[in-house]
Amino acid sequence: MSETSASVIRVANVSKVYGAGEAAATALSEISLDVARGSWVAVMGPSGHGKSTLLQIMGGLDRPSCGQVYLDGIELSTLGSAQLAYTRARAIGFVFQSFNLLSHLTALENIQLALWFGGKESKEGHARAIDLLDSVGLADKAHLTPSALSGGQQQRVAVARALANDPDILLMDEPTGNLDSASEADLLALLGRLHAQGRTIVMVTHNPVVAESAQRIVRVKDGRVEEDRYNGS
Amino acid sequence: MNLFKLVWRNLLRRKGRFVFTLGGVAIGMAAFVSLLTIGQGLDREIKKQAQGLGANLVVTPKGWCAYEQISVLTGEQLPEAIPMSEVDKIRAVPGVKNVIPYVNEKTAFRNRPVPVIGVLPEEMRALQKWEIAAGRYFNGADEPAVVVGAAIATQFQLKPGDTFTVRGNPLPIVGVLSEAGNKDDVASFVPLPVVQELYEVKGMVSFALVQVDDLQQVDTVSLRIQEKANVAVVTDKQLLSSILSIVGTVSGAMQAVAAVGVLAAAFGIINTLLTAVYERRREIGIMQAVGSTRRTLFAAFLLESGLYGLLGGFVGVLMGILGAYVLGPYLTDNAFTASLRQSPEPSLDGTTLLLTFGLSIGLALAAGLYPAYRSTKLSPVEAMRIV
Numbered sequence: 001m002s003e004t005s006a007s008v009i010r011v012a013n014v015s016k017v018y019g020a021g022e023a024a025a026t027a028l029s030e031i032s033l034d035v036a037r038g039s040w041v042a043v044m045g046p047s048g049h050g051k052s053t054l055l056q057i058m059g060g061l062d063r064p065s066c067g068q069v070y071l072d073g074i075e076l077s078t079l080g081s082a083q084l085a086y087t088r089a090r091a092i093g094f095v096f097q098s099f100n101l102l103s104h105l106t107a108l109e110n111i112q113l114a115l116w117f118g119g120k121e122s123k124e125g126h127a128r129a130i131d132l133l134d135s136v137g138l139a140d141k142a143h144l145t146p147s148a149l150s151g152g153q154q155q156r157v158a159v160a161r162a163l164a165n166d167p168d169i170l171l172m173d174e175p176t177g178n179l180d181s182a183s184e185a186d187l188l189a190l191l192g193r194l195h196a197q198g199r200t201i202v203m204v205t206h207n208p209v210v211a212e213s214a215q216r217i218v219r220v221k222d223g224r225v226e227e228d229r230y231n232g233s
Numbered sequence: 234m235n236l237f238k239l240v241w242r243n244l245l246r247r248k249g250r251f252v253f254t255l256g257g258v259a260i261g262m263a264a265f266v267s268l269l270t271i272g273q274g275l276d277r278e279i280k281k282q283a284q285g286l287g288a289n290l291v292v293t294p295k296g297w298c299a300y301e302q303i304s305v306l307t308g309e310q311l312p313e314a315i316p317m318s319e320v321d322k323i324r325a326v327p328g329v330k331n332v333i334p335y336v337n338e339k340t341a342f343r344n345r346p347v348p349v350i351g352v353l354p355e356e357m358r359a360l361q362k363w364e365i366a367a368g369r370y371f372n373g374a375d376e377p378a379v380v381v382g383a384a385i386a387t388q389f390q391l392k393p394g395d396t397f398t399v400r401g402n403p404l405p406i407v408g409v410l411s412e413a414g415n416k417d418d419v420a421s422f423v424p425l426p427v428v429q430e431l432y433e434v435k436g437m438v439s440f441a442l443v444q445v446d447d448l449q450q451v452d453t454v455s456l457r458i459q460e461k462a463n464v465a466v467v468t469d470k471q472l473l474s475s476i477l478s479i480v481g482t483v484s485g486a487m488q489a490v491a492a493v494g495v496l497a498a499a500f501g502i503i504n505t506l507l508t509a510v511y512e513r514r515r516e517i518g519i520m521q522a523v524g525s526t527r528r529t530l531f532a533a534f535l536l537e538s539g540l541y542g543l544l545g546g547f548v549g550v551l552m553g554i555l556g557a558y559v560l561g562p563y564l565t566d567n568a569f570t571a572s573l574r575q576s577p578e579p580s581l582d583g584t585t586l587l588l589t590f591g592l593s594i595g596l597a598l599a600a601g602l603y604p605a606y607r608s609t610k611l612s613p614v615e616a617m618r619i620v
């Protein structure tokens with residue numbers, strides 16, 4: 001009981017198989033992972049071994065083929081689509097590996113959209129969206145569409161969007177993958193502040209230096225946890 | 234960000250497609266409005282002509298049916314098939330107040346056909362309450378002279394003292410009638426005996442109008458006339474309803490065409506939105522991943538289609554009003570309307586316009602239901618993988 005309440009995210013024996021028959025690909029095989037509230041976890045591992053899949057399943061973007069995922073002790077498959085949407089909008093901030101900004105909206109509007117889904121009206125949304133862009137150093141790019149932004153800038157807009165509704169859980173798929181070392185340091189500092197405020201962060205990264213900022217490093221291989229260690233231990 | 238802003242941005246993303254789909258809706262609605270409006274105008278014009286008749290009963294030769302009866306209203310050329318002796322018999326029928334026999338002929342004046350109506354001057358004037366705009370009225374029941382309708386006077390620039398030709402015979406114009414707003418404006422009038430002589434139909438008339446003493450007795454009088462004289466009789470109401478039923482089939486056909494146009498517009502909207510759902514499936518996935526409910530996605534597509542209806546309906550109604558005025562004269566060009574003083578004015582009434590506007594929005598919303606439903610059936614992760 002105490003274990004579940006401490007785990008804000010709990011992945012229990014989750015498998016994920018994409019496709020069927022000959023073409024079936026197993027991305028996760030009976031993986032289990034508990035993430036404590038307020039912890040900062042880095043997920044590492046070779047390409048194509050299920051890191052993104054794990055993150056998506058944790059965020060309720062996809063359903064596991066078998067096994068359960070609990071968020072705050074609630075099993076995700078028991079949620080209806082409206083509740084799931086509410087969770088995605090308010091409780092989780094997701095940064096996609098490929099950013100996934102809406103191409104016809106400006107940086108500002110992309111953030112405003114997320115704010116709107118989280119229940120914020122246009123008026124208050126505007127000021128907050130500007131603040132968020134400022135916090136990732138892009139206040140001056142507010143009115144550019146993604147095609148006019150560099151990869152690193154798009155990535156930072158995606159981070160700002162993930163923070164829009166002050167979620168307790170941040171799930172970030174390679175949030176620093178396209179950043180130079182200065183912006184990377186800035187982002188890590190931002191994440192450090194968010195972590196200090198008590199947010200739970202799970203981030204996928206290939207970069208050992210970035211992973212060192214986290215408290216705990218989970219290595220995923222062949223859809224399983226290969227290594228799970230705490231930093232400095 | 235709000236729903237309306239999001240939808241508006243989406244709407245304008247493919248400007249060409251937006252314009253063409255909107256054009257389809259607008260044209261469908263324009264057809265609907267103009268055809269409806271023209272039909273109503275035609276109806277109204279017929280009723281006006283029927284009122285201009287001023288009589289309670291119309292006496293026609295035996296065997297006349299609706300199509301021939303229409304010509305009583307239109308002032309077309311008619312065979313003279315009722316002997317004056319029958320007219321005298323009708324005069325003697327109890328309950329008959331007044332009998333006005335007509336001879337309907339046509340003459341060529343300056344190479345244009347003009348109806349020549351032979352009338353009994355005094356009875357006619359009493360029935361129609363004609364006003365004289367210029368000159369004077371006939372000085373007797375057989376004065377060889379012409380009184381012309383207002384529109385004819387304007388068209389040929391005629392004034393009292395000018396000469397009119399009836400079947401090649403010059404007759405002086407003694408007067409011009411004030412505008413009456415019906416077919417009398419486009420005819421020339423000559424005392425009955427004079428016309429009968431010029432057209433060699435002595436003792437015969439085309440038809441006769443009858444006024445009765447007591448409106449309650451119309452049907453009884455009608456029966457009595459048919460007993461006493463060898464003629465057919467219809468009441469003005471029967472005449473009107475048989476004409477309206479003929480015109481009604483024309484209006485019905487126009488409405489069917491309009492309905493097809495409107496349906497085609499609805500399918501245009503469905504098509505455009507299904508394409509949009511397909512094109513945007515990646516971003517629909519992203520929106521869901523970022524926290525959009527299905528309800529929001531549904532509402533967004535429904536609003537998008539509703540806007541097609543709103544904008545298309547608005548443009549369509551405007552185009553339709555224009556179309557009714559421009560195309561109306563051609564569409565209603567037939568034997569009936571050709572003889573009207575002018576082609577029927579389209580009748581614009583607010584109810585029709587509002588109804589069309591509402592129909593446009595309602596239909597567009599209905600058209601949006603399926604695409605909107607489809608948009609909610611995408612799973613976020615699969616949709617996001619699409620490049």
Ligand SMILES: Nc1ncnc2c1ncn2[C@@H]1O[C@H](COP(=O)(O)OP(=O)(O)OP(=O)(O)O)[C@@H](O)[C@H]1O
Pocket residue numbers: 018019025026027045046047048049050051052053054097615618
């Ligand atoms: N929607 C899908 N359909 C089919 N196969 C998929 C799908 N998504 C992922 N896979 C497969 O599942 C496996 C794990 O993919 P995943 O994206 O989770 O890897 P990853 O660890 O994030 O890799 P990378 O470090 O390159 O981002 C891969 O073999 C991939 O091909």
Ligand SMILES: [Mg+2]
Pocket residue numbers: 051052053097173
């Ligand atoms: Mg990945």
